[in-house]
Each structure stands twice: as C-alpha cells, then as structure tokens.
Amino acid sequence: MAMQDIYVAIIEDEDDIRESLKIIIDGSEGYRCVGAYRSCEAALKEIESACPDVILMDIALPGMSGIEGVPRFKNLLSEVDIIMLTVHGENDLIFKSLKAGACGYLLKNTPARELLLNIREVYEGGAPMSTRIARMVVASFRQANVAPSLTLRQKEVLAKLIEGKSHKMISDELCISTNTVKTHIKKIYQTLHVHSQTEAIAKALKNNLV
C-alpha cells in the first residue's frame, strides 16, 4: 500500500535531542521532518508554511510551554495531531496537554521504531490511553458538570479502562480490534479537548463577570 509521507514537525529545546529526532525521522521511509524548532514562538512563525501532519511537542519548553502552545497550533492548523514528549511520563502534565488539544504522548527515549510507529498510529486516527489517564479524563468530565458527548462505545472503552482492563481485554469484550479501541480513545481526547475549552471559556467569562 503506497503511503504518503507523514509530515512531522519537532518542537524541542534540547538541541541534541531535537537534531537526533530530526535525523531519525528524515532518515525513515514514510516520514519527513518539515520543521524543527527550539521554542513555540519560533515554531508559530513558520509552522503554517511548514504544514505538518504531526507535531512532536516537548511539554517543558522555555517561554511558552508545550501545554500553552498546543491550542495555538491547533488554531493555526486545525487538523494537526500533537503528540507530547515527556521525560518521565508525568500524568498531570500529560492530562493537561490532552485537555489542551494534544492527542497522544510519548516518552522521550522511546526507541525510534516505537516512536515512528506511534506517529503513524496517531496520524491514522488512534491514540493511547492508560488507566490513569482514563481516570483523569472521567474525573474531568464529571467536574465539568456537563454530560460529555461521548458515544456509547467510547463510554464503554473509558469505563473498561478505568476498571483496569487491558487493551486486549477491552477489544475482546467489545468485539472490536485494538485499532478501533485506539480510534475511540482519540475521539475521547477530542471531546476532552472540547470540554476543557468550554470549561475555560466559562471560567474566563466567570472571571470577567466577577
């Protein structure tokens, strides 16, 4: 199956890491690095012309943090998928990024193979979710006091994740493939993002009014 190259942009302040990732991506069949920036500010200037499909975004950046940057990039490129890069997988930060609009997360020293596969997975519509993230997602929805517009399937996936079921078990029990599970998860992130947006607006409004 002929595949289009996936256009990837990297935002990472550690030069060595950034350059290494760039070389790895460019050197791989089916991927192209269209931009490597050391900060959000620098990226924002050129990202539109670069037009990546996927952005690898470091969570901790100087100036505008990765979490702050996510919505900006989503504004400029509405279809872009943003994968957060994290050193040690801090759940809180990951969750914040997901709320902000990211659709996946990776440990920075993920082996290249794994990294590329993850990029392709997200590009094709799937996303990973751990039980811990699942719990945070559900808690966030509950806190927003809004009935999240999740489909029945998505709710089932979330519920089973929270119950501590493995991905394989989820796909067994729901009679769907693991890929479909991943697709559901990505959609759940989108809903999470939407909700966190409305939450933010509501908060902002509240602040203005008060």
Add this chain to the structure above:
Amino acid sequence: MTAQRFFHIFFQLFIAGWVMFFPAWLSADGDVRFDHISIEDGLSQSSITAILQDKDGYMWFGTQESVNRFDGYEFKIFKQDALSASAIGSNLINCIFEDRDGYIWLGSPTGGLTRLNKYNGEYKLFRRNEFSDSNTISHNSILRADAIFQDKLGHMWIITQGGGIDRFIPETETFSHFAYNPEDAGSLSSNQITGIREDAAGDIWIATEDAGLNRFNRDTGKFTRFMKDSRLPLDKQPADNHIFVINASSDGTILLGYRNGMVSFFDPASKHFTHIDPLPNSDLPIFCIGENRKAHGKSFWVGGEESGLIKISRPVSGSFSTKRISTKDVAGKLYPASIRRIHPDNSGNIWLIDTRNRLQLLKPRQQYVTTFENDERFASEFVSAIYQDRSGIIWIGTPGSGIAVYDHNKYKFDHHTLTGRDGNTAKARMIYALHESGQGENPLIWAGSVNNGLYGYDTAGKLIHHFNRRPGSSNSLTDNAVRSILFDQDNTLWVGTGNGLSRITGLEKPRPVFRNYYPEGPDPTFRGRGGVRSILQTPDGLIWMGTGNGLLSFDPQTEAISRYLYTKNPAQGEYTLTVFSLYLEADSLGGNIWLGTNNGLYYFERTSGESFRLTENTWQGNNWITSVREDARSGQALFDQKRVLWLGTMGSGLIQVFLTRAAETRKPLIHKTVSFSETNGLPNNTVYAVLSDDSGKLWISTNQGLSCFDYDQYRENPLRAFRNYDTDDGLQSKEFNLGAAYRANDGRMYFGGVNGFNSFHPDSIRENPRIPPVVITSFKKFDQAVSLDQSTLSEMTIPLSYRENFFSFEFAALTYTNPEKNSYMYKLDGFNANWVPNGNRRYANFTNVPPGEYTFRVKAANHDGIWNENAVSVNISIAPPFWQSWWFFFLVAAAFSGILLAIHKTRLSWEKQRIREIERVKADEQIKKYQAIEHATKSERQRVRKKIAADFHDQSGHRLTKISLFCEVMKSQANGNLSEDDHIYLDKIMEASADLHSDMTDFIWSLHPDEDTLYDTAVKLKDFGDKFFERTGIAFRVNGISKDLQKIPLNMEVRRNLIFIFKEGMNNILKHNRTHCSNVSLKIEQQGNKYRILLCDDGLGFQYDPAGNGRGIKNMQERAKTINGNIQIKSAPGKGTTITLEHTIEQ
C-alpha cells in the same frame, strides 16, 4: 309716492301675503314622544305579535319566532326548540297570558298551546297530533290575542280556530272541549266563538259570530243559549245573532257589539238587554267596545267600520247619548275611521288601531283623532299590538319595527323647536331670548334665535310672527341675532339684537311698524359687543338696556339716550363692561337696578346716575354674573332680615348674597355670600339663567341640564336640595344659553338652549311616584346559575357548602322609565353592617363568606329617586366544613395535648443523649487534630522528597534520552558503515539506557504520595503491560483490579519492589518466549489479610531451579524478601510460567 317706493311697498305686501300661505308650526314634541326598542337593544325579532306584563312586573313580547322577557335592561329569550321544527311558524306567538299561578301561556297559530314556567324555563306543550293522547287541546291553531282566559275558579278557557272552545282545569290537567252539536240544544250555539267573559257572579258568557250568546252552566256542563227569537221581547234577546265583540264593564255589565251596527248592554243578573244604535244611519259592524275607565261605568267607547270613534254616555237616568269623533288625516280632512281596537291610557289619551292596522290617537280636550301617518315620531306604518303596563306606559308592537314606547312619566318638559316658514329647523335651533306676551287673551310665545331673528307663536304652535333682518328694508330687525325681548306697558315690542334695537308697534296689524336704532357712526355701544343683552322698563317708562359696553337708558318719547358705565371710543380689544342681565329692585320708590356684568355685580342708582360695584374680601372674583334675582323672602326672618340676592355665574355656580345697608349712605353692602356648586349637587358650575317659581324654588339652567333648587330642603337635608333634569326628562339638550329664560305671569317657565327651548309649569313637574317592584333575576354560585322561583323567594333558604362561599345575585327594578337611572342598594344581613349603595349596577358579588346564616336584601329607586323600601330578600345558609364543628375541635385538642406530652418526654431523653455525645465528639476531635498534624508533616516530607527526585530525574532523563537518540542516529545514518556487531552493541547501549531510564521513572513514581495503594501499583503494572506487549502479538490481560485494592496501602519500598519484580517478569517473557507465547495475564487477588500478584504466560516454560538459573530470578527473590513477601515460580517446559508473589498486608 314715487314708483320706486310703490313697488317697494307692493313687493313687501306680496311677500308677506305669499308667505302667509305656508303655515309654519311650533312643534310641541312634548305632547307625544316615542322611544323605540329594536333588535339592537336585544329584542329577538322585530315583528311583535303580543305583549303582556306579568305579576312580577316583567314585560313579555311575543314575536314571530320566540317570546322575549324584558326587565328594562335585557331580553331573555324563550324559544321553543322542542316544538317540532317541521311546523312552520311554530315559534310565532299570537297570544300571551299569565295565569294565577304565574305560569305563562303561549298560543301560536300552528303550535298549539304551551305553558311556560318562567323561572326555570321548563314548558309543557299541549298540542294535538297523532302521538298525543286525547287529553289535549282540540286544535292547534290559536290566532286571537285574547284567546286565553282564566275564570275565577282558575279554569282556563281557550278559543281555537278549530271551532268551539276548550276548557283546561289546572289541578287535574284535563281538557274538555265544547262544540256545537246540532242534536244537543244544550251545547254551544255555534263553533265560531268571538269572545268569552265572566260576570260578577262567576258565570261564563260566550259570544258567537253567528248564533248569539251562550251562558255556561258549571254544574251541568251545558249552555243556555241567548239568540234572536221573535217570540221574545226585544230586551230579552240580543240585537243580532252575529256578535262581533263581547266585553265586560267594571260594574258587571256585559257589552256586546254586533254586525248590524248595534250595541247592547246586557245585565247578566236580570238577563236584560239594552240596545243602542250608535250610528242610526249606518249598519256597519261594530268591532270594539270598551269602557271609559275614568267615567266609572258612565261612558263607553265604541268603534266599528267607518264609524269613527263613538262615545256613548250612559247617564244614571235618562237616555243614552252618543258622540262621534272623526279622524283628521294628514291633509287636514276629517273622516270617520274604521276602528278595530280602542285602548285608553291613564293620561286621558285614547289610542286606536284602525282596520288597516294603523295607529291613531285622541288626545284629551282634542276635538278630533289624529293619525301618525307621515309622522316621524312613530316610525312604523302599522301596529300589531298595544298594551298598557301598570305604570301607565303604552307599549306598541309593530310588525317589523320593534316596539314603540310612549311613556308620559318620562318627559316632563315640553320641547319646542322652531320651524321657520321654509320648513327649515336648522336655522333656528340656538335660542338666546324668550318671552311670553299678551297675558290672558291670546298669549304669544316669543323666541329669539341666534341667526334667524325673532319668532312669535300662539299656544297652538302656529307661527304668527317672524321678524328678521332683511337688508335694504327698514321694516326689519336690526340684526338676525336676537338677544333680548321686552313687551312694554304700551304693548310695544322691543327687540334687542346683536346690532341695535328694534321697536315694533302695531303687531296686530298685517304689517307692524319698525323703528330701529343703530349705533351711530363709529359708536361701538351696540355693535360688536354682543349688542343689547338685556332690557327692562322701569315704571317711569324709561327703557334700560344692558349692552356690550355699559348701561343705556332710552326715553321712548324723546328718544334720548343716556349712557352709564360706558367706555368712550374703546379701541379694538379694549375691555368694556358687558351687562348680561338687569334686575329691577322691588322697592316702593320704583327701585334701582342690579346689573349682572362681566365684571361682577353692580348697583345702579337711578336718581343720581351713580353706579358702584359690590364686592367683598372673601368673595373671590366671580366676575361673570349671568343673572340676578332677589329671593321672594328677601328681608324676612328666614334671612335674618337681610336682603338676599341669587346670582348665577359662569363657572362658580350659584351664589347667595346677603346684603346690608351702609349706615349713612344707605347703599347696599355685601354682608356675606354662600356658594352652591357641583359639590353641593348643582349639575354644573356654569349657570346661564336663574328663575324662581311661586313656591320659592329656583330653576337654574346650566351646561348640564336644568336644576331645581329648593332652599328650604337644603336647610333640612343638604343632599337633596338639588333636583337635576337632563335630556332623559325631555330637555332640548344639556346645554342652555345665557339669558334665554323667561317666567310668564302664570308661572310658566321657558328656558332656551342649543336645540330649541323647553317650556313647563313648575307645578306640574312631578316625580314619577311609581315605586318599582324589585326582582332577583339570577343567583349564581361560582358563576353557575341556580334558578329561583320568585314567588317563594322570601320563604326560601338557599343552602351552600363552605366551599361554595363565592356567589352573586343579579337583580332588577322592573320599571321601564329610564331604567338605567334606577339605583340600587343591597345588604347581606350578617355580612354587611350597612346597606351598600350600588349605583345603577344590578349585581352584587360575595366572596369568602364565612359559614353562617345570612339574608340577602335588595331595594331599588326609580329614575326620580323614589325608593321601594320593601326590599326583596332571600336567605342563605352556608354550612361549616367538618373541621369547624365542635366535635372535631375537641378531637383535635385531645390529640394535640397527647402529642405535647410525648414531645416533652422525648426531649428529656434527647437532652441526656446530647450531653453524652458532645463529650465524645470533643474527644474525637482531639485525636483527629493530632492525626492531621502528623499526616500533614508526613505528606510534606514526601512532597519535598518527590520534588528533589523529580528534578534530578529530569536532568538525568534528558541525558539518557540523548544517549539513546545518538545511538539511533548512528544506526540510521550508518548506511552500511556499521557491522552487525556494531548494531548489536548499539542496541545494547540503547537498551541499557532505556532500562536505566525506566528504573528512574519507576523510582520517581514510587515516591508519589498519591499512588500509595495496591490499586495504584496494579494499575501501573497494567498500563505498563499494555504498552509493553503492544504490537508483540501477545495478548495481555489483567484480572482483579478493583477499587477494593485501594484499601490496601503499600509503602514506598513495597511499591518499588513490586514494580521491579513484575516488570522483570514481563521482560523475561519477551526475552525468552516471544515467538511461542500468545497470552500473558496478570492477576491480583486478596484473601483476608494477604494479597497475591500472579503473572502467567503460556510460553515455553523452563526448568525451574529454586537455586536460581538466571532470568533475574535471584533478583526477584531477593526483592521479595526485602519486602517480607513470598515469591513462588512455577514453570515447566511447554507449560508456561507463573510467578506468584504473596504478601501480608501491613496494618
């Protein structure tokens, strides 16, 4: 005489003569005025067939399609729907009758007889058809308006078109039919019944059209016939067998009218007939005969074909005399009318219906009967019914124009509008001056209009004189606006106009002589200030005039003019004194003159010619005095010997002025003034004229009608001092005009306004004494009407439940003269303390009335304020709800005290408990406080620890990442420059760094204070496993993760080691089992105070040696030991591997 002058005179003669041929009239509307009731007022249909007033006072009108009941305000329509709709005209009612029990009987031309209960609308039909039984009416057609009759026994007699007569007995509800039976001499003599009457003895007399008279014998049920019989003496038999009309007089005489023009008076006791031929020259039939009510049996009215109205007088002794009264038609020709109905009213009028169904009227003291042809007062051409109710109102039903009502109680004042020679009334509506002249012989009524001169009428209303201004003619008025009129001592007519004075003599001649006095040159005395507003003549002969610029005196002999209070050469718009009215002081010396002006009250001394204005500090600028009158009792004790004047003002009502005299000068001074205005009852504060009548009452014209002020009544009861009249009483309009008032010597009064003028004699202005009966027309509870039987109202008690305490009454005073001016008062005894005045509203609502016994009373006053103090009343009883009854109350009280006792007891025990609890809580709080402090310190320490570690980790993490990435880069950029071994070592470097990184991450994780239970550890393992076995083709499953695991706390070390052990285990599976393993499962179990974690795979397995054979098993065992756990490894070749860790939960 010049030719010019000749022509001039000839021309004037010609005109005068010519105009004389067209008689003009003073229309005296007050004589007969009709009001009309039509469909717009609620009448159901405009062809009236029958009229009746029932015992309660309601008016009933039969129309072509229903029966209407009228209470003065609304029509209630009774339609007989159940009468078969196939019978055309079955709702047409010809005859309405009320029996003694109050039922309304209706007869119709095809629908038979109906008996209606007017209170509940129920009716009973008596109609003969194939379904009815024989006990019903003999024939369904009832045509005559007088077809139903009830005798003294209560039996009903009904004349139908089928012949004969029916008798209905209400007690048994049975019908009997009496008809002519040729074989029975005791049967009715004929089936053609013309009428039935009862005599004083109670005998029933039935007249027939062709066979004489019958007397009914109640005992036998048979008839005795009285027919023409040559064998009998004339006075023992009727004059003719064809009796067209039968009637009874008040003394019991039976009156008969015959086809041959004769009339008989029949004495039922002696069976004696007295025959009279009222018109010897004619033998045309007699249609009606009635008694002249006022004459008490002494005179009768007879009408027939071409008979005219005949009056028969029956003296006590002596012979009868007849008098024939003809009718005068529109053209003035007299002819004898053919009269089919005579109806005298109690004002002395005789109303007639001729055979062509047209209305005619004979007024008292009139020599001939008048018709209403071409008379717009009576708008219909034909008449179908006529009825007089108990108050004297004549109701005239017409076939197509509703009802005309003649109410002599309503219009108290005669209303005159001027019709000039051209027949035009519009020109002469505004009247500004009135006068009556020629007392005694031929009084003339003079009316001055504002734009068409002066009119003079005789008392019959015929125009005798009309003077206006004809330019170029010196024998005409100075102006068309006539402001004042005077007839002086010599019968000279003085006319003050808007532009001068005309002096007219020789009125009796065909051409009266005018002498006109105009303003000379630019002298504005007369001109432009309203002219001559008032005139009087003093005994010395001088004519005094109030003008727009002061007072003028005029000597008729010398024609010398003197001016007083006069502004010489006033500029345009400059103020001048306008004198509206002059009043001659009654004084033995001939009197001085009071002036009512636009600047207040002035007094003019004739001798000195001086005049001065009267005013007083407290008297606030009532500047425009329109009229001045001295009270008849001026100077008497009533007023403390003070003289009293009455002043009319423009805007301040009526003012009573008390005068004294100044000590030396003897000039009049104001002692005090008393004002009467709208607040006292005057209808309007603009008073145009004041006249006093013989009894001392003042008649006042205003912008809101006339008012009669009784000063004596005022002193007794100030609220009833003013009696006000408006257009409903017959006034020309509510608006009158300044100065248009005159009192004649005989007391007759004239007041003029914007629509002609009114004349009346104060003595004949009477209140309508008719006390109106009051009925309650409906009773509603919650808007649901409940029908009431009026006859039993006072004994009735309406029961209501406590929930139905929302009810209302509607009532009406059944008087038909100005019913909208009726006033009502009601009172619910037990609820209202006093009578509640209700104005002219006819309903009373009551809401939220508490349970109890009440009586509702209502009384009414007619339009003149005469109250019917006999209120109508009905009782109401509202039952209390059960919870308001006494037994319920006691029950509740008992229960209540029981509850109180129980509560008290409970409270005592609670109190004790409470005290105990407080103490316990205090102790708990202490403990919690210490625990919190401990916890806080502990978590604080943990956080700090975590932070340090995280920082370190971050840094190291990056470095490790770089190591991996550099290796990747090398591999990716190798391009074949690296050997396989190189790749392997690079992979090893990457793996080692990844492991290190992973360890560090786990270490940081284990420091996390929030991940401190078995649950968190299990979840971490699960997430790790998911990621780890992703894309490996191995199915990873987890069992046993549940919230219960959150109850099992694990400290840092345990967590760390558990993670390590099982990560190692999963690593091993991949390392050694990759291709052969398809399922891995992680299980967590809890048993009592122990828990177990199991990791199973279905891979190759290995030979397990507890001593250790690599695979990090030694490491696992050591770690398990460190945490005091128990690890077991089960494995066999081909059977997979299970690692079980068991650990006791720490407390």
